[in-house]
Amino acid sequence: xxxxxxxxxxxxxxxxxxxxxxxxxxxxxxxxxxxxxxxxxxxxxxxxxxxxxxxxxxxxxxxxxxxxxxxxxxxxxxxxxxxxxxxxxxxxxxxxxxxxxxxxxxxxxxxxxxxxxxxxxxxxxxxxxxxxxxxxxxxxxxxxxxxxxxxxxxxxxxxxxxxxxxxxxxxxxxxxxxxxxxxxxxxxxxxxxxxxxxxxxxxxxxxxxxxxxxxxxxxxxxxxxxxxxxxxxxxxxxxxxxxxxxxxxxxxxxxxxxxxxxxxxxxxxxxxxxxxxxxxxxxxxxxxxxxxxxxxxxxxx
Numbered sequence: 001x002x003x004x005x006x007x008x009x010x011x012x013x014x015x016x017x018x019x020x021x022x023x024x025x026x027x028x029x030x031x032x033x034x035x036x037x038x039x040x041x042x043x044x045x046x047x048x049x050x051x052x053x054x055x056x057x058x059x060x061x062x063x064x065x066x067x068x069x070x071x072x073x074x075x076x077x078x079x080x081x082x083x084x085x086x087x088x089x090x091x092x093x094x095x096x097x098x099x100x101x102x103x104x105x106x107x108x109x110x111x112x113x114x115x116x117x118x119x120x121x122x123x124x125x126x127x128x129x130x131x132x133x134x135x136x137x138x139x140x141x142x143x144x145x146x147x148x149x150x151x152x153x154x155x156x157x158x159x160x161x162x163x164x165x166x167x168x169x170x171x172x173x174x175x176x177x178x179x180x181x182x183x184x185x186x187x188x189x190x191x192x193x194x195x196x197x198x199x200x201x202x203x204x205x206x207x208x209x210x211x212x213x214x215x216x217x218x219x220x221x222x223x224x225x226x227x228x229x230x231x232x233x234x235x236x237x238x239x240x241x242x243x244x245x246x247x248x249x250x251x252x253x254x255x256x257x258x259x260x261x262x263x264x265x266x267x268x269x270x271x272x273x274x275x276x277x278x279x280x281x282x283x284x285x286x287x288x289x290x291x292x293x294x295x296x297x298x299x300x301x
Contacts, residue, residue: 057283060276060279060280060283061280063273063276063280064276064277064279064280064281065280066273066276067273067274067276067277068277068280071083071084071085072085072086072087072274072277073085073086073087073090074087075087076088076243076244076245076254077089077243077254077259077274078243080266080268080270080271081268081270083270084270084274085274086256086259086274086277086278086281087245088242088243088244088245088246088254089254089255089256089258089259089278090256090281091247091254092160092239092242092246092253092254092255092256093229093254093255093256093257093282095160095164095247095249095253096160096163096164096167096235096239096253096255097167097225097228097229099161099164099167099168100163100164100165100166100167100168100170100171100228101167101168101171101221101224101225101228103164103165103168103171104167104168104169104170104171104172104175104224105171105175105221105224107168107172107175108171108172108173108174108175108176108179108224109175109179109217111128111132111172111176111179112175112176112177112178112179112180112183113179113180113183113205114128115128115129115132115176115180116179116180116183116184117183117201117205117209129180132172132173132176132177133173133177135169135172135173136173136174136176136177139233140170140231140233140234141233141234141237143166143169143170143234144166144233144234144235144236144237144238145237146169147162147165147166147169147234147237147238148162148237148238151165151238152237152238157251157252158238158239158240158251158252159238159239159249159250159251159252159253160239160246160248160249160250160251160252160253161249161250162238162239163234163235163238163239163253163255164239164249165238166234166235166237166238167228167231167234167235170224170227170228170231170234171224171225171227171228174220174223174224174227175217175220175221175224177220178216178217178219178220178221178223179213179217179220181216182213182216182217182220183205183209183213185213185216186208186209186212186213190208190209190212191204191208191209194207194208214297215297218293218297219293222289222290222293225286225289226286226289226290229257229282229285229286230257230282230286231257232257232258232260232261235255235257235258236258236261239252239253239255239258240252240253240258241253241254241255241258241259241262242254256278256281256282257282259274259275259278260275260278260279260282263275263278
């Protein structure tokens with residue numbers, strides 16, 4: 001049997017490419033070789049990324065666990081050599097991160113819903129999407145300067161609420177983007193089926209679209225929380241930081257990122273050690289939030 005066969009189009013006066021077993025085998029070998037090379041490169045890139053991640057976590061554990069003690073969670077920041085802790089910074093970070101997420105998440109959720117469900121092709125929707133994308137990529141220090149001019153300079157002082165608003169501004173575009181993307185992934189047939197039964201559009205969005213996109217939206221919110229939990233620059237221009245215990249939102253408020261920034265460059269060894277402990281606490285806190293949320297979402301299915 002010949003290795004070359006005539007094309008089925010030849011009988012109709014058309015000349016198609018002839019199939020050659022040798023050429024096909026060479027192409028198969030070439031494709032397999034390229035596939036092997038790409039797989040190796042992907043594995044190498046993955047290993048490199050995991051090595052960097054593991055080295056960061058190992059460094060945090062090595063440098064942070066040595067200073068971890070009960071004093072860190074029961075004592076506020078004190079002068080060098082006074083065996084101080086991070087209690088005020090921990091509570092301040094929790095308050096500002098939580099309030100920032102509470103303020104920014106509903107706004108981002110509603111804006112993302114509008115872009116996905118109501119503004120298809122409209123000029124207003126395109127303008128909002130453009131502004132959101134610009135805000136998403138804007139340096140956080142610019143957001144801090146903006147809130148400084150809006151809420152700090154006019155009122156004559158730094159405050160915890162200004163820090164919360166600055167973090168909320170960072171949260172909004174992240175939630176907008178993830179909400180819009182997740183809602184757009186929902187098949188149109190689900191919406192059409194609900195509308196055919198006489199369901200109003202707002203109820204279709206709340207009862208069907210939100211439920212179908214729940215995992216993605218929650219993931220976006222967690223990404224936003226993880227982003228703002230470690231932000232330092234916007235808080236330097238808004239809540240500033242406070243070495244004393246203070247829960248007042250109208251006064252400067254301590255936070256872990258700002259405390260880490262101040263302590264890491266210090267000449268005092270105990271402050272540097274507390275900076276490593278604070279970095280470890282932020283990392284473990286973000287990791288715990290992600291794990292708990294994913295387990296809860298998986299258990300709800």
